[in-house]
Amino acid sequence: MKRIVILGAGESGAGAAVLAKVKGFETFVSDMSAIKDKYKSLLDSHAIAWEEGHHTEELILNADEVIKSPGIPNEAPIVLKLKEQGTPIISEIEFAGRYTDAKMICITGSNGKTTTTSLIYHIFKSANLNVGLAGNIGKSLALQVAEDHHDYYIIELSSFQLDNMYNFRANIAVLMNITPDHLDRYNHCMQNYVDAKFRITQNQTPEDAFIFWNDDPIIKHELAKHGLKAHLYPFAAVKEEGAIAYVEDHEVKITEPLAFNMEQEELALTGQHNLYNSLAAGISANLAGITNENIRKALSDFKGVEHRLEKVARVRGIDFINDSKATNVNSCWYALQSMTTKTVLIIGGKDKGNDYTEIEDLVREKCSALVYLGLHNEKLHEFFDRFGLPVADVNTGMQDAVEAAYKLAKKGETVLLSPCCASFDLFTSYEDRGEQFKKYVTEL
Structure with a gap:
């Protein structure tokens, strides 16, 4: 029986452990910190062995594969030892993606990703689609794959989660922007951070979509380097060359894949940064075939995100x-x-x-x-x-x-x-x- 070890027992790690157990793997969870009671109960209910406050090396280094929670640095001593002996280390999202054929709408960026993710989920949910919310917000993707069935998952992805994703495929990938962030985790090298963000496009095919801000200088510079296969859907604040979504004469317009329009003043979210969030969400919903009527309604009645303005x-x-x-x-x-x-x-x-x-x-x-x-x-x-x-x-x-x-x-x-x-x-x-x-x- 293949042995899977999960490092970190928060939302991501506990969910990954449940999925591993459900799929028949020998499963062990180790967390250097104290594990919250709700996650202990979840692990215990599935008869999953766990430890807290330390890492027992002989119980970890014998793993066939390790699922690392995104908050654990790549330079953590136990991670370095695993790498040295060649043990594969993946993310919870990578692991969960192996066991579902749901459509994946994935959102990243230095800013705006939580609002955009929440807004896309709101549109899909309002249209009565069978949709789950996962990643940095919502329930663990792995736990949902283990216990529920959804046709779509709306997933907010941090650069840390993307770091340990290899074969996972986003059917719709959204990249809001790239500005300096988390450089302490990337050897203070901006290119390392940029490369992590662009991992959201890896494994995309011509059937997939890549939505991005047309005026982001870093994204523009990187596009040519990555030889993307997905269909490109750039958005901008105003009508300009290349952009398929923008505002013109106080009206939000999307030209592909289906024509969409609504008055800008009807958007629930105000400010230029929220215009970008609304455009990215509108394109995502448009691509999923949600009706213009449902998109307009959801864009106009969204309540916003806690802790964001x-x-x-x-x-x-x-x-x-x-x-x-x-x-x-x-x-x-x-x-x-x-x-x-x-x-x-x-x-x-x-x-x-x-x-x-x-x-x-x-x-x-x-x-x-x-x-x-x-x-x-x-x-x-x-x-x-x-x-x-x-x-x-x-x-x-x-x-x-x-x-x-x-x-x-x-x-x-x-x-x-x-x-x-x-x-x-x-x-x-x-x-x-x-x-x-x-x-x-x-x-x-």
């Missing part, structure tokens, strides 16, 4: 917006661009090799004050202090950051949490960071 409250004339999902500089750029009032920006966290030059002009134009929120704010002081804006330095937690921002903000201004950084210095996740922000705002 989420309006929290207005307190004594000051608006508070939770953009905790902005874990890189480009995402913060989009948030600042959408601000219509002077803004107190809460920024900081675990720096991933950030270059803040991209938001320099917007900070000078839009911001009335800055709150640095992190254990190590030296880089923020070095870059932003010279702007001459009022600054509060907070390394104690979200409650103090919210109170500091509230004191700095004037009536009619906005407090924006858009950190540019990962959350892991003071919080367990960007969701935890956003939830704490909302909690303390409502207590003001």
Whole structure:
């Protein structure tokens, strides 16, 4: 019996373990951290052996194949030992893809992928298609393949997940944009990160579709290098050469594969970044044969994504917006661009090799004050202090950051949490960071 070892027992790892067990493999799960109770219960209910708090090498190095959770670095000691002895290491998505013939709509990009993924899922679900949501959001793809049957899966893919995908095929691949992110995981080499993102197109055939932002300079540069076989569906903000989806005379238009149009003002999501998200989602739904009527309705009644430019409250004339999902500089750029009032920006966290030059002009134009929120704010002081804006330095937690921002903000201004950084210095996740922000705002 083939032995499969799963490293990491979160949503991805626990789901992969269940699928491995269901398919008859000898299955073992190992996690260096504590395993959440709900995942322990799931593993126990399938009689899957597991360990937490350490890796027992003799129980791991004898694996025929290893499924690695995306959060585990490639340089982790146990991963290096597995690589040294030639043990295949794959992702949960790669593994799950072997056991389903469902159509795969896969979305990646440095920014916008969660909103776009959620929006595509909303359109498919609203059209009463049998669809699952997976990847970075939703239930584990592997668990769904093991327990449910869907005709379509809408999958958000991070670069980390794409790293360990080899034979998986996306029927529709969506690449929103590529800007510097996670460079600490890619030897601070931008090309390594770009190559990871373009893995979403590997194994595509002429029957498949590749949807992308036509004006992204990195994507444009890379297209010729990759010799893509899929049919190309570029989108842009305005009508231009090559683009098959765009806005013209305040009307959203898609020209391929079927003609589609709707008034831009009817889109539920506002702002230029959300226009791109809506265009990519509209093309995906169009390709799946969903009617124009259903696409229009779903694009106009979508409620948005938690922790992404989420309006929290207005307190004594000051608006508070939770953009905790902005874990890189480009995402913060989009948030600042959408601000219509002077803004107190809460920024900081675990720096991933950030270059803040991209938001320099917007900070000078839009911001009335800055709150640095992190254990190590030296880089923020070095870059932003010279702007001459009022600054509060907070390394104690979200409650103090919210109170500091509230004191700095004037009536009619906005407090924006858009950190540019990962959350892991003071919080367990960007969701935890956003939830704490909302909690303390409502207590003001």
